[in-house]
């Protein structure tokens with residue numbers, strides 16, 4: 337992964353978070369929506385995780401229907417391509433992007449069932465620094481990579 341100062345800053349904040357209430361919990365799973373913009377370094381980490389996982393498991397999750405009803409409404413949303421909607425978990429959890437790691441621990445992404453300790457100091461400053469770097473969706477980074485190496489596709 338490309339070294340970035342903002343990821344060191346993120347590591348410092350993430351190390352202070354108490355993730356214990358999140359163990360085995362999927363209450364924020366419906367917030368795993370398509371279109372999250374991530375850093376190139378995060379895209380590369382996801383690619384490495386996908387290469388490590390069994391191909392059949394990747395295919396099982398990637399090919400699930402991601403257009404889903406919003407619970408309690410007649411509306412629909414599109415889930416993240418890495419959301420395992422059958423088993424209620426993240427396919428690439430060890431390599432999930434920063435925004436996913438912060439869920440439940442920052443002001444603008446509160447825990448939907450109030451089980452975490454609430455907003456932690458430094459989250460807003462971290463996201464301001466993070467936003468200074470180029471970000472695109474996973475699909476946009478993939479498209480760029482494929483265009484740069486057409487023989488690999």
Ligand code: SF4
Pocket residue numbers: 367368369372416417418419420425426427428429432433436
């Ligand atoms: S990468 Fe994982 S944790 Fe993040 S939105 Fe997608 S499924 Fe959810």
